[in-house]
Amino acid sequence: MKILVATSNRKKLRELMDILSPYGFELELPEETLEVEETGTTFLENAYLKARAYYQRYRLPTLAEDSGLVVPSLGGYPGIYSSRFHSIDFGGVEHGKDPDRANIKKLLRLMENVEDRRAYYYACVVLYIGDGGVFAEGRCEGAISREEKGSYGFGYDPVFIPEGYNKTMAELPPEEKNRISHRRRALTRLLEVLRWK
Structure with missing residues (x-):
């Protein structure tokens, strides 16, 4: 089954290909990136907006996901603002050419004196087909480290320690990360909804 990925x-x-290819899915990127305004207040709403916009443009089954890091001691931030956390005025703005680095720098600064370092990665995936779609969610529990470690992955991986590990997500090889990640859990549930497994 050929699926367009709205990203x-x-x-x-x-990451999505590594997880879904064994089930016979052929994923492809769109010819051009659409500017979809993420006006939703939840991960589900934003994933749905992206999936619907790309489906309407290309008329192919479209997979979209919205994901991020949730830190309860920061009131749930970065949350749906995870990719642009550095630029929103929550405890100051961080500047830099690399958004991932700026996001991490801001997160560590805000948590410098915070004892409760619990956090979780959250993902919501939407497969839009025709006049609607199906969705599924996944979480990966963990905590925020006090310093960056590792070179794998992206986003907040260098400061996220998955539950049951003493390494950051960025210190885990891709195949291990993909086995425990929030995306893997969301996609596994999506496959169950579709009765693909």
């Missing part, structure tokens, strides 16, 4: 993030596409 321009090649690292995210690689």
